[in-house]
Amino acid sequence: SQQGEEDPQALSIQEGENATMNCSYKTSINNLQWYRQNSGRGLVHLILIRSNEREKHSGRLRVTLDTSKKSSSLLITASRAADTASYFCAGGYQKVTFGIGTKLQVIP
Amino acid sequence: GAVVSQHPSRVICKSGTSVKIECRSLDFQATTMFWYRQFPKQSLMLMATSNEGSKATYEQGVEKDKFLINHASLTLSTLTVTSAHPEDSSFYICSARKDTSELFQETQYFGPGTRLLVL
Numbered sequence: 001s002q003q004g005e006e007d008p009q010a011l012s013i014q015e016g017e018n019a020t021m022n023c024s025y026k027t028s029i030n031n032l033q034w035y036r037q038n039s040g041r042g043l044v045h046l047i048l049i050r051s052n053e054r055e056k057h058s059g060r061l062r063v064t065l066d067t068s069k070k071s072s073s074l075l076i077t078a079s080r081a082a083d084t085a086s087y088f089c090a091g092g093y094q095k096v097t098f099g100i101g102t103k104l105q106v107i108p
Numbered sequence: 109g110a111v112v113s114q115h116p117s118r119v120i121c122k123s124g125t126s127v128k129i130e131c132r133s134l135d136f137q138a139t140t141m142f143w144y145r146q147f148p149k150q151s152l153m154l155m156a157t158s159n160e161g162s163k164a165t166y167e168q169g170v171e172k173d174k175f176l177i178n179h180a181s182l183t184l185s186t187l188t189v190t191s192a193h194p195e196d197s198s199f200y201i202c203s204a205r206k207d208t209s210e211l212f213q214e215t216q217y218f219g220p221g222t223r224l225l226v227l
Contacts, residue, residue, distance in 0.1 A: 098151045
């Protein structure tokens with residue numbers, strides 16, 4: 001089963017610009033997490049936001065959570081070429097399932 | 109930090125053979141572990157939830173006799189792909205949920221993945 005959808009599914013921006021990715025989820029969640037995955041590699045945990053939180057920051061990352069709309073957004077500011085990767089949101093209560101992901105390309 | 113290892117990282121096998129993949133939480137206890145499968149350019153699909161000391165819970169469409177899961181200790185879960193076929197070729201990722209009593213802080217830590225190629 002899939003948790004939800006990320007929007008957009010693909011995003012191409014210039015280095016230095018901000019990238020915003022959205023995620024909608026279906027089930028109840030304990031917390032929501034964002035991960036990145038470079039092509040053919042494992043997952044890297046970026047940030048966790050608890051269900052009773054609305055916004056969280058970590059370095060160049062900003063995550064929001066709207067439990068009434070069952071949606072979250074990930075903002076990467078001042079993007080770099082090294083940010084090129086696929087980004088997934090994941091959440092759940094007893095088990096965590098993933099969205100379909102956003103493929104981000106940052107052009108130098 | 110919490111570390112999860114997987115072994116092997118990469119395996120090539122002949123069609124019809126069985127392959128075992130290990131998932132270990134190295135510095136924490138995990139009553140619950142999860143197995144995911146990822147096909148190229150797709151997202152991670154949850155296959156099953158593995159609970160220490162009890163039978164695994166499989167997601168709809170996942171054959172329990174094909175993908176045998178054993179969670180014999182609080183730090184080790186194994187996935188055995190039995191009678192593997194080329195269509196089982198995929199990237200298998202495990203995760204371990206760190207046991208905690210802190211509200212909303214349950215989080216899963218992911219292993220680096222195992223790439224299986226069945227010839």
